[in-house]
Amino acid sequence: MYSQGLIGADGRTKEDAAFLAAFQARIDAEEKIEPKDAMPEGYRRTLIRQIGQHAHSEIVGMLPEGNWITRAPSLRRKAALLAKVQDEGGHGLYLYSAAETLGVSREEMTEELLSGKAKYSSIFNYPTLSWADIGIVGWLVDGAAIMNQIPLCRCSYGPYARAMIRVCKEESFHQRQGYEIVMTLARGTEAQKAMAQDALNRWWWPSIMMFGPHDSESAHSEQSMAWKIKRFSNDALRQKFIDATVPQAEFLGLTVPDPDMVWDEGLNDGKGGYRHGPIDWDEFWRVVKGGGVMNRDRIKARKKAWDEGAWVREAARAHAAKRAARKMAAE
Amino acid sequence: MAEATALWEVFIRPRNGLSHRHVGSLHAADEVMALQAARDVYTRRGEGNSIWVVPSSAITASDPDHADEMFEPTADKIYRHPTFYEIPDEVGHM
Ligand SMILES: [Fe+2]
Numbered sequence: 001m002y003s004q005g006l007i008g009a010d011g012r013t014k015e016d017a018a019f020l021a022a023f024q025a026r027i028d029a030e031e032k033i034e035p036k037d038a039m040p041e042g043y044r045r046t047l048i049r050q051i052g053q054h055a056h057s058e059i060v061g062m063l064p065e066g067n068w069i070t071r072a073p074s075l076r077r078k079a080a081l082l083a084k085v086q087d088e089g090g091h092g093l094y095l096y097s098a099a100e101t102l103g104v105s106r107e108e109m110t111e112e113l114l115s116g117k118a119k120y121s122s123i124f125n126y127p128t129l130s131w132a133d134i135g136i137v138g139w140l141v142d143g144a145a146i147m148n149q150i151p152l153c154r155c156s157y158g159p160y161a162r163a164m165i166r167v168c169k170e171e172s173f174h175q176r177q178g179y180e181i182v183m184t185l186a187r188g189t190e191a192q193k194a195m196a197q198d199a200l201n202r203w204w205w206p207s208i209m210m211f212g213p214h215d216s217e218s219a220h221s222e223q224s225m226a227w228k229i230k231r232f233s234n235d236a237l238r239q240k241f242i243d244a245t246v247p248q249a250e251f252l253g254l255t256v257p258d259p260d261m262v263w264d265e266g267l268n269d270g271k272g273g274y275r276h277g278p279i280d281w282d283e284f285w286r287v288v289k290g291g292g293v294m295n296r297d298r299i300k301a302r303k304k305a306w307d308e309g310a311w312v313r314e315a316a317r318a319h320a321a322k323r324a325a326r327k328m329a330a331e
Numbered sequence: 332m333a334e335a336t337a338l339w340e341v342f343i344r345p346r347n348g349l350s351h352r353h354v355g356s357l358h359a360a361d362e363v364m365a366l367q368a369a370r371d372v373y374t375r376r377g378e379g380n381s382i383w384v385v386p387s388s389a390i391t392a393s394d395p396d397h398a399d400e401m402f403e404p405t406a407d408k409i410y411r412h413p414t415f416y417e418i419p420d421e422v423g424h425m
């Protein structure tokens with residue numbers, strides 16, 4: 001999920017003009033760039049950062065939902081949620097492997113996450129307070145992730161694009177199971193419907209912030225677009241997401257918590273669209289910089305998993321060494 | 332820094348009659364764990380019926396910087412293609 005709002009990309013690069021022009025020509029010809037190909041340092045650095053943030057987001061994203069597995073209201077819901085969270089773990093692994101092809105090690109990335117140096121999507125620093133949140137997260141958060149990830153399937157960097165194709169195939173069940181949960185609540189008792197509305201109220205704004213700052217404010221976006229790492233601007237994808245989601249909320253009889261939202265004939269080249277009200281970017285940056293409710297808990301949970309898994313990693317290595325020695329002796 | 336575990340390349344045969352195809356990579360301490368991890372990471376939805384794992388360090392790759400010398404010479408050997416040879420239409424499909 002979630003790397004549209006790449007935090008702190010730096011596409012500056014020092015190669016000479018001829019090298020950059022030759023590289024750009026390959027990009028413009030829609031050639032894929034593969035791991036051992038010559039590439040500008042800025043391209044490599046931007047991708048390591050973006051794929052790393054993306055991978056960390058998948059892994060940290062397991063926490064808010066994993067939190068509800070034992071409390072899922074039925075066996076059907078529990079099996080689905082378990083499968084979804086397992087998928088997110090898989091997404092993280094595909095992405096870490098893609099980043100590793102650029103010369104960064106898995107251990108470095110893990111350490112950057114645990115030390116707080118690496119960022120991940122801010123959305124996961126919000127708490128999942130009720131069962132309705134699990135529905136809303138699947139519907140909105142995975143929905144926003146899909147919007148962002150579909151164009152990444154055509155990213156100029158081959159290993160990232162291939163990882164995204166695999167991820168996109170798996171995502172659509174995530175969004176559908178979420179929507180089904182919300183639909184069940186919306187058609188339930190008054191209290192259940194209120195629970196769904198409350199969750200939508202809390203997740204709507206953070207979800208549309210997932211697409212990152214407005215185009216006018218995202219400093220490094222242009223270079224990423226030129227290199228075809230990104231295919232659409234933050235605002236374009238956000239608009240697509242809103243236009244797709246508002247009718248889905250209406251179908252459920254739920255209200256998107258944006259009193260300023262209006263239908264605007266002029267949007268989307270005259271096809272019309274929902275114009276959203278002002279986004280609270282102070283809130284966005286506050287959470288990015290560590291001021292969200294769950295920032296500390298998320299990293300604490302990842303550290304705990306890493307530390308408590310140390311004996312497993314050691315045992316696996318010891319076992320592998322023993323088997324290798326036995327095999328050698330037998331030969 | 333934590334100790335690195337070996338990297339493995341994963342190949343999956345989607346079904347009998349097709350070749351194993353590279354699908355990605357993963358870290359594991361040995362080949363037994365690499366196979367188990369490959370099953371969990373790459374075949375959660377019936378993607379295949381056979382898995383190969385190969386240590387990434389065992390792969391020798393051609394150098395992309397020398398791709399021209401390596402592959403260019405085949406481009407001008409058009410006589411390797413059937414369309415190079417002229418056979419009259421009357422002969423029929425060949
Ligand atoms: Fe995911």
Ligand SMILES: [Fe+2]
Pocket residue numbers: 001088142145171174
């Ligand atoms: Fe997902």
